[in-house]
Amino acid sequence: MAARRCVLFLLYSLLFSVAEYRSSCEKSSDNTGEEQSDAIREVKSDISGNNQDERQWLSTGVEMDKSVEAKDSESFRPAPKDQFQEELIIKPLQSGDIYASFQFRTLWDTDDLQEGNKVSHYRLFPKSLGQVLSKFSVRELHISFTQGFWRTMQWGQPFIPSPPGAELWVWFHDTVADVDENWKELTNVLSGIFCASLNFIDTTNTVQPSASFKPLGLGNATDHRFLRYATLPREIVCTENLTPWKKLLPCGSKAGLAVLMKSEKLFHSSFHSQAVHIRPVCQDEQCERPALELRQTLNVVFDLYTSGQGKKEWSLFKMFSRTLTEACPLASSSKVYVDITDNPEGELFELSPATPVLSQAVVLGDRRTYSVYDLTKADTFGQLRSLNLLLRWKGDNGDMLRALLHVERYVAGFGLQTGEIHTLVYNNHPFRAFPVLLLDSVPWYLRLYIHTLKVTSKSRDNKPSYIHYQPSKDRQRPHLLEMLIQLPPHSVTEVTVQFERALLKWTEYPPDPNHGFYVGSSVISALVPSMVAMDTNVTQEHPLFSSFFPVKEESNYFMRVYTEPLLVNLPTPDFSMPYNVICLTCTVVAVGYGSFYNLLTRTFQVDEPSLPLAKRLANLIRRIRGVPMLT
């Protein structure tokens, strides 16, 4: 196995080094390999026209480990100081909807940030972010704004998952003395940069997960004291968040793929998610110097019924009301990928203009095939000098998918006193069990009864092998619950915990208390057995000798799934009647308390009838005379 991989590795290196000298456009291709696709192999086929039957695969069965490949690809040529790449992946979904994912990657060769030095020279990397990173000693920063909920059962898995609302998680450098202070300032600054309500992140919704969020970049930080995680499930994402996000791109929205981002179209969709991920990566193969990677992603799902008017026909113009005319001049690579895996013979949909360039990648445990349109090449745009991809569905809509890992969450019960949070985790793999890490962050005003925590799968108790629980403190910090649960194959695992609804102080209610209170999504992180390894009878594509043992590097892949947020009603006083309440209270106090007090403290004694005036006068005289008084 190892020997074989070694040979393949050499082959692969050779292929790329040859490609490097051939043309500049191919040179850039090797860096895309580290994108969400695990191992991309560029394939040139020498067909002309769109006769798909004649496509030939030059290399098959080349499987590379992700990290090895990522490091390799950067080693073949001297890295330029800064680098920018852009990509658009279009994936026709089974439901007839269409998924468009933009990925922009800016590499910044600097290692000075770590020491807290001031860096004043910026080329492609946005200065606003660079300054923030250096000021607050941020090692990694992940921020996402999402409007809508990813429908796993209809759309499959997203490339980069994100929960509804805003999510922010940051790893600080371990030199930071006061992490909480830095975190607070950072959220306020980011709030300004992204024009979002991130300043509402405070200690009551920040947690420090112990296992769920590991650094994605270089470094081996494990001390979760330097990690902060917060979500704002109520955050509404709109154009005012998109504009600052677009400004971070080197070309802005003036050239390249970003011209497609017209907000009226992007927000006329079923799902909209934009994110910024910053992490340290290697500059070269030896990894002597780190570089900073800024990854900006934007994911949109266009709805067949509302945007497509029910016609199963998609084009760039229909989706974005623009077409592509050029690549961003600053970009070293600029490509459009269209997922044609399910469409090898063109029986599902028709894609025009056709492209001879194909690429294969293992994405989320599945081997996918893509048509590639390279925007840096003039012939991509054809006669009209513009690229308007057209995708015409032929087949019928598919059924609902059976995603391998699927989660659902809801509040059970009725009434305003107690309730129960149910989290259902589905493992739809027919024969493989796998562990998942569940992270739940619940606001303090839902008082979790942690003794009622129950995990059951197949109606049997399923004891989590790891539990990290941090109880909440009223008005200070939320509950944090992390559990490692083994999911039996083909099962539903149910996690239930009861809670009591707290009665808030009257100033703590939001302006619309009857709307309810949001509880952020739980996060499920898992190593999922991949579809590739699940295929036990696929022999036609692989040589027999290669397919007996499940292929190691593809057998599992990392996946993160977010549940839906919850909307919980708390007992709410009737704020519209303060006047009545004041009147009633005052009356009760005045009448009830006053008279009771009167009754309780009054002493009863028999009155002596007062003497008539004449007798009193007589007594006065008698007192002077010293004679006994009259009565």
Add this chain to the structure above:
Amino acid sequence: MGLLSDPNRRRALTNLLTRLNTPICIVCYLAAIIWFMGLAFEPFTLRTYMSENAMGSTMVEERFPSGERALSTAKEFDAHKRKAGGMPVEWLVKTMQARGLEVFTQSFSRTLPFPDENKERYMVRGTNVYGILRAPRAPRTEALVISAPCSPGNVNNQAVGLLLTLAQYFRNQVYWAKDIIFLVNEHDLIGMQAWLEGYHHTNITGMEYSPLQGRAGSIQAALSLELSSDVITSLDLILEGLNGQLPNLDLANLFYAFCQKLGVLCTIQGKLQRNDWDTTEGYTHAAQTMMLMVLKQASGRAWGDHGLFLRYHIEAASIQGINSFRHYKTDVTTIGRLLEGMIRKLNNLLERLHQSYFFYLLPSLSRFVSIGYYMPAFGLLAVILLLRALDLWVHLDTPVLAEVDGVSEAEQSSSPGLLSVLTPVVISHVTGVALYLLPVQLQEMAVEHFPVSETEAVVLTAIAIYTAGLALPHNAQRLLSGEGTEQGWRVLKLTSLLYLAVLLGCTALINFSLGFILAITLVPIAACITPHIPRALSALAVVLLSPGFVILYCVFIYQELIESPVSIREGWMLYLSVISQGILDHFLYGSLVYPLLALFIYPCWLMFWNILFWK
């Protein structure tokens, strides 16, 4: 309080109250009735208005175009229903999927405690089908429900057709902020109960159901649709839910506003609104409408599929299409537009419906009586009980003047012998428990020994226990404690009066109509009863005003009000079925009227019966 702390003035006050007790009570009783009847008089009521800002001023346009398609879908549904001999689950799933919804099914089964003869069902097994329209860019936190029951026979096909067509139309719109659940439930209320329990993952009635696969967060409002003809003359709004719960008045206002806008005739309790309030007919009409609402609310039943939502704090109403002989007809397109408008406005809600009233009576759709207006009518009746209790208290121990009434019960009753008072109380309540438990428990035994069906057995057992209760305490009391003293019945009456006052007060707070109907019949008994009045005559009066007979009167009055009077015999059959329905409602949906009557009101009434035969 100075009034009470001064012995002289206090004596004067108590003297006044005891001397004028009977006149005051009579005045209160009459005033309560007059007040209540006055509630239907238009100048005394308020005009309804939309309180919820998000629904009031926002503009929506109704554009639903495809009424014809709804009718053809209804025909198709009918054909498939006939073919499947019940709910065409597969066809519904396929149709909803084709309209771009996420479709799920839920199967359920329920064995009734005894066969339901009205609907001819005992072992119920069925399937609910629902499709969720996911709102674009919404995180599945809020939802609205539109439901249509799949009824046997030729009924309600148009509702399902309209539901499916609305789903198709709604799916193509972008403005949804809340998910919309389209639900077709089988076996009307039982299916709805199964679905709601499944959705909220509770089990309060012993239903067996398969867990739901898809949810859409917390449901904000629900509309249930009943439509059985292609054209209709008017739409009827049904609000009364389980245990007399009502949805927020804004939901009724919304319906009324859209009926006005689209020119659809709308009714409540099946009665059109009249404009001539100053004529006798106009007033009678309003009073009849209100009385119908009171009777329906007092029954504690869910009068439509919406009734079960209210327990979960979901505002819901049923909309029923009525096709009578009037020549002014409305087509399905208009109904679709009306529903579209309502749903769109509900979609605009930023908070749960809470601005308007939850406690109200409606003499017509445009007029309402709020809790502040109708509660005095009940208060006047409750005052009678308290006045009589005060009177008794004063008479019981004239030498020791009470500081505050209503305390140290045990100390007082010790003087005539605790046992002689406690015995009737305990025996009455044991009878009440028997009335609650035995009818359903003993049905098999009854069926073995008597030639009756299970349902009849339950009802007749209930009536038998009810009647037996009249004899039991009266005999047992004599056996156990021998001679009753004069003091004894006074203490017993005092206890019963306060007990009844608390019971009725609590009932009226939750379900005003039930509390008021019980008060208007029980208060005269409670006020007048002594062992010294002519026995035979008063015994007849007490029996005629007992809770059992009150139900009978209500049946007749209800039939009279809905303009289908029944003969005595029909009325009796109806009465029997009402009792069986009441018991079923308790076991199937958790209605509280049957236990309330059996465990509390009936024993309380028995205590008064006991006083009458005190020796």
